[in-house]
Amino acid sequence: MASTPDMAGDRPLSVKELTDLALQYNFVPQLPLNRWYRAAEVVYREATHYLRDGNTPQAFMMFQRYCDLVIYKLRTHPEINLPESRPLYKALSKRVPAIIELMESMRVEIDEYYSRWEAQMRAQHRSQPSIKSTIRVVDPALSWSHASPGSILDARSNKDLAIEMANRERLRRRNATKTAPSWSPRLVSEDELQRRNMEAVRSQLDQSYRTPDSNDRLQSTNYSYPSIKQSAPLSYESRPHPPSPPAPAPRPLPPRPPKQLAEQRRPPSVEPPPRPRKELDRGDFITARSQSPVPPPKEALEPAPEPKRRYTFKPERYLENGDPIRSIFLPDSLRGRFLRIAEPNTRRGLEMCGLLCGANINNALFITHLVIPDQDCTENTCDTRNEADIWEFCDKEELIQIGWIHTHPTQTCFLSSRDMHTQASYQAMLSESIAIVCAPRYEPSWGVFRLTNPPGLPEMLKCRKTDPFHPHDVPGDQLYVNALQPAGHVIEAELNLDVCDLRGKT
Template sequence: MAGSSFQVARPMSISEITEKAQDFVFDESIAPKTWLRTGETLLREAQIYERERNDQQAYMLLMRYTNLIADKLPKHPAYRQPENKQGVLASVKTLKEVMRIMEDLKPQINARYDAYMEKNKNREMPVDIDGSRASTWANFAASDPAVAGNTTTLDAEQNSQLAVKLAHKEIRRRDAARRAVRQAGVSEREEHRRRTAGLWDGWDSGLSRDGASTSRDDDEMRRNMEASRRKMDGPHKIVSDEVINRQVNSRPTSSRSGASGYHYPSITRSQPVRYQDNLESRSRSISPKRNLPPRPPKETFNPVYESEPPPRPGKESVDSIEASMSDPKATFTFRPSAYLENGNPLRTIFLPPTLRTEFLKYAESNTRRNLETCGMLCGTVISNAIFIQQVVIPEQENTSDTCEMINESAFFDYVDSQDNMMVLGWIHTHPTQTCFMSSRDLHTHCAYQIMIPESIAIVCAPSKTPSWGVFRLTDPPGMQCVRACKKPGIFHPHEESNIYTDALRPGHVFEAEGLEFTIVDLRPDS
């Protein structure tokens, strides 16, 4: 293993971070409950970055959440539909607390930026011949709140083993905190209620730090948020900046005990056939000899990578980097290892090398019967890198060409019960087909990539060569093409040829030897 760093010293201003936060496409063709789930993911990510003292990225994610919930979502045509009422109310209730946290982060962001500008007021930024900023990797990094301002960032490829050690250390810390919660007499159900009720769930960190047996009750806003999520019966209004405070403070505290009746809705598959099918009436046993429509040509697969890979900086002492891990104040930031086609950075995903082979063991009985099997890739963010920790196999209905998650609420209840767990994509088998992304696969994956741009789709084709691949949609043109597509049916062509690409390096996905993971099978007959 080789240690390496790269200096990206210039921090970002509040206005620059705000501009970055607002730079996302809000598509009204995507259901509100998908956007609500995206908002929940933004909060989970912001919590992690705030804990790691990466206040720029935490501020950006919270600002994006505020923009999504208070500005974009109320303009959605389906915003007022009854099925979205509880989710909207739950999200609105968090806004005041989100704004308070943003105000707490502002002074340190401003102080760091002002100090840098004062120190470098006579220094000019490099420019190209046409007068624009030089299009170097350093300038791309300087526009990334997760990296800008960090004095040292690490290269993922050269520090994969360090990344594994960091991940295991942080996961052990979280497990210790979870055990402290149990020892304090807090049940799993009560823990889940507290996590969904409060934004930062600081009560459990307090338990792990000093062994306190009761949650913190001195935060009035957090109690109001808890009460609002448990009651969920207020007026349904379009959100504006003027009414946020009134909506948060006007609802009485519920005296009803028990867990919240609302959980953020799960992501639905975006293909039209999903809405036309009646899953409850669909037979669990489908004949493998049924007649299928003729298949169109496969989607053309043209790998596209970033045009300017990061430079390879000079080596540093591995011992000095690992020694600093023992310092509780030490912070590590992995810089992006790839970029979307639109120039936006992609955080590195560390993938356990044995994950696919272990998953295939769980899928073996279906594979023998020519039935597809799917699992959800779940994990967390640590030091601006993403680590796959679990494959969760949900209850599903399988055919030779499709696998549909059913009982989605049970799956997302499980994910929500885990500390800082996020859905990072999916894995599925092609029992007899080659390793490619079908049109149905592309529509399915689009919803994951909207939620987290780094989301990946792993395809396993055990009877073919190559036997597996890791893919993402191009952006552009793949994401835009799939979102605009309204064609029905399992197989249909798309106009774009460069619709998806390989995500394995030199993309943003790295296999990390020794990275621990588990497989959780939620199927009732497993």
């Protein structure tokens, strides 16, 4: 059921509150730098998704977090000065100036939303300060823009609507890919990729999120004047006139009517017609002299469309520390398709992994792609290679990495110590990230997991051991939990799934 936001309890967040929330994340320099590159990509992509959905406050917060991570945190990483690290960091930092410029426009809108809410509170003569909703303080995704209110939905109860939204977004991306000019992602420059991404975000902001009274203030000062081609002089050519056709033979005149009838039609007097009015209507005169009729008003033919209804899915569950986590919609065909791809490795007793990628739509995560990366596989581990191919593909398809899936061909369904360390790198910046384990020879044959927070995630981030199986200070049954419904935030659904195999692409 949809609920309308309450003006007092569900207030919008201020710029300062959003900024403070953006800085609330744990940066662990001991985590490999390539994992933080992936985390930065996830934050940037989520910001663009929220902006596309019209959620300006959450987009502002995510852009703020991206800038802080790239400008301040990554510069302190011990691997930042390695030769192989410089190109990747340069690609991330090139986005920052355009993001900061975009955030200035978003800041004006957020301040306007907040001021409007304050004015409405004063109009209602509320003597006490408004009560801050707990959800709003920790979840700016539900900090409503009161210029375009919407409905907060429960994802589990509105699964059909969620799938419909995902299919529409999927169709939009496919159409955009068909109409976009083809280029090789390896040949296009980072500058060009950055220009395309930020231009799309800026266009979305200009078209959807400006209120009528702030249009004049937010319009860009850059204006591209149209180019006019110089007109060529007219040329006249003397052409011989074609010979006139011979005149037709004269036709006989009709008989003259009777004289009495003609006299009946003769006017009674030969006085001149009455003089027209002196005050001739100028509009009638202009209309009469015009060569073409005046078109009817445009509104009569094209009525203004009704404002688009906004929806946002509320958090599905909450972490152990109280932070909200969003719903994840998992295609029910994913596990079977992955096991068929991994079958050759499973027969040889080797693990195999895949990446779960998708999109954030209206504050819910949808897994739409299974990506098989280049990887080194052993009996107990599987490590990805050529991660530049993964980032390239996700950037082209506008995807974020939501989690991963891997097989245990000779073991039961659980997260090993090495698996938990890998999962920590996903959850460090995306709390909803999941790990799927497939153990075809045992029961249960599969499971969907996430680290607890706390104590699981902090324990993994501080651990420096690298063996596939090693003990931790926290008991194993407290390090991770089942993430599948009904206890967790993962919902299986009949979603379409694309599979992209990147093995052997380089």
